[in-house]
Amino acid sequence: MRAITRSLAVVATIALPLTAQLPRPAANTSPMLTQLDAASSRYANVARQIWGFAEVGYMEEKSSALLQSELQTAGFSVKAGIAGEPTAFVAEFGSGTPVIAILGEFDALPGLSQDTVPERRPVRMGGAGHGCGHHLFGTASVAAAIALKQWMQSTNVKGTLRMIGTPAEEGGAGKVYMVRDGVFDDVDAVIAWHPGDENAVTGERSMANISGKFRFHGLSAHAAASPERGRSALDAVEAMNVMTNMLREHIPDRSRIHYVITNGGRAPNVVPDEAEVYYVVRHVEMRIVKDIWGKVVNAAKGAALGTGTTYELQVVGSVYALMPNETLARVQQRALERVGGFTYTAPERTFAERLQKSEAFPAVPLESVAQVKPLAIGADGSASTDVGDVSWVVPTVQLSAATWVPGTAAHSWQAVAAGGMSIGFKGMMVAAKTMALTGADLFTSPATIGAAKAELVAKRGPNFKYETALGQQKPQLDYRAGSVP
């Protein structure tokens, strides 16, 4: 409630006459939708291939190449290798202003390999899987960009259309380096989406976060014969974790701290001289994240002191909270309502019902995929995304489409299963159509872009200067090394 009140207050302060902000819909957009329908099996095939590649962050070579080739074939000029990220790319069509960019992701998650069946069955034991649906994300964005290009050509609309391929969203902060290095400097508006279990324009703030690996160094020794000569790096990791677990009681509500021990030593009869723990801290306010992160770093220092070890910290990621832009959200809401949801075939329904019987599924009716949720701006969400950083430098709008069975949690095998078959592909086309329509409306309404920018400036507050906790470091291209067999 607190956040909603503040959001309304901001709107009141900048006195945006929101009812006057909706532009007249762009003309002749129906052929775009027809064309996307006609190409839906082609795009399902693209998404299915990327689902099968299941490449993790910064290793998405085949996925990125496939999306680039689709764009090249459609007449975009494509530049690959952006901001020090070999799998990032920018595809461009047109010239001059406005510059409208569509974002596309394509990285998978370690350990979530899963077949398109409604029970747990990995395709490859321990392999990666598209548990966040980024194979659909990248493909829908390419589809929207190609449809929009054809609409621009047929209606002679001027401007620059970009499709920006953004790797390593899952913990690699791919877009953060792009924002830092100026990739978005001349962009006027950004359109994105994310797979989900409902059709809705995203009005929630996401959570800001900082993540990093604490690597402790001790001294190895025979654990029984000469333990007094050893210094256990694993002791340091455990001491640090005890302290941060106590810290949980003394931080603001809705903060999140998670960790995994990525190296705990190799053998119990050897005092581990190397150990590593990988932390993520989240909250919707970046200043609170920074404060908690400082305390976690202090816990590492204390642990090192107490165990006679040393440590180094490798900051892996840091993202801002997504700042929803109400001006753009209202335009996208109209587009989404025009596109509408979809219904399941009988086999899809059977699949969905069986999936919903698997563990921890809330009872959400399957019919909800046919609906579009009303627009709601300003609530606090629970996930994080590197789209957040983009949204602080360019007005950004994104939607969620029902690519997963209602009730599905992201990063689950159930998300991988539905995302690899027709349910996922149907939701993907809802997103593609909505983004194409949104883009057309923005290309033909400079006033909307102007209002969206004014809203962003007002929400950021005075003296805002973009900076990232990643500093000047290079993208950690190997942050997923060893995470897949």
Ligand SMILES: [Zn+2]
């Ligand atoms: Zn995601």
